[in-house]
Amino acid sequence: xxxxxxxxxxxxxxxxxxxxxxxxxxxxxxxxxxxxxxxxxxxxxxxxxxxxxxxxxxxxxxxxxxxxxxxxxxxxxxxxxxxxxxxxxxxxxxxxxxxxxxxxxxxxxxxxxxxxxx
Numbered sequence: 001x002x003x004x005x006x007x008x009x010x011x012x013x014x015x016x017x018x019x020x021x022x023x024x025x026x027x028x029x030x031x032x033x034x035x036x037x038x039x040x041x042x043x044x045x046x047x048x049x050x051x052x053x054x055x056x057x058x059x060x061x062x063x064x065x066x067x068x069x070x071x072x073x074x075x076x077x078x079x080x081x082x083x084x085x086x087x088x089x090x091x092x093x094x095x096x097x098x099x100x101x102x103x104x105x106x107x108x109x110x111x112x113x114x115x116x117x118x
Contacts, residue, residue, distance in 0.1 A: 006039035010046050017050035026054050029062065037065070038073035045077025052081040059092040068101035075104060079111025090115055 009016045009025070025047075028040035041062055044051040055078060062074035075096050078089050093115070096108035 002036055003039050006036070006043050010039070010043035013046040014048040014050070016043070017047040022047075022050055022053070026057065029054075029057065034065075034067035034069050037062075037067070038069045041070065041073040041077050045073070045080040048081075051077065055081055055089050059089055063092055063096060068099075068104055071096065071099060071101065071104045072107045075107040075111050079107075079114040082115060 006028070009020060025040055025044055029037060029044060031037045031040065041058060044054055044058065058074045058077055062070055065071050065074065075093055078093050081089065090112070093108050093111050096104055097112075099105050099108065
């Protein structure tokens with residue numbers, strides 16, 4: 001049920017940021033269940049400037065997450081922020097090119113490309 005709700009929030013994108021308490025979504029990014037954590041990060045990544053506000057949290061904590069699914073979601077979210085993301089984000093995402101998980105590396109490469117396009 002929680003995953004379905006987070007998927008709906010992600011689908012609403014920036015419109016969800018207008019009505020959702022962002023602090024609640026931020027707390028869910030730290031959920032102990034990797035699927036919930038990844039879904040919350042994905043939703044945050046689709047919220048434009050409201051989500052980009054939490055880019056430091058995503059870069060600092062989630063890129064170091066023990067679960068590759070969470071790291072992958074974090075890299076993708078940071079890539080979606082584009083110019084709204086903070087300056088240090090590019091370096092954090094580039095560091096994920098050395099991640100031991102191939103899916104995280106692939107997501108980092110795609111996110112870096114998206115950052116350059118923006």
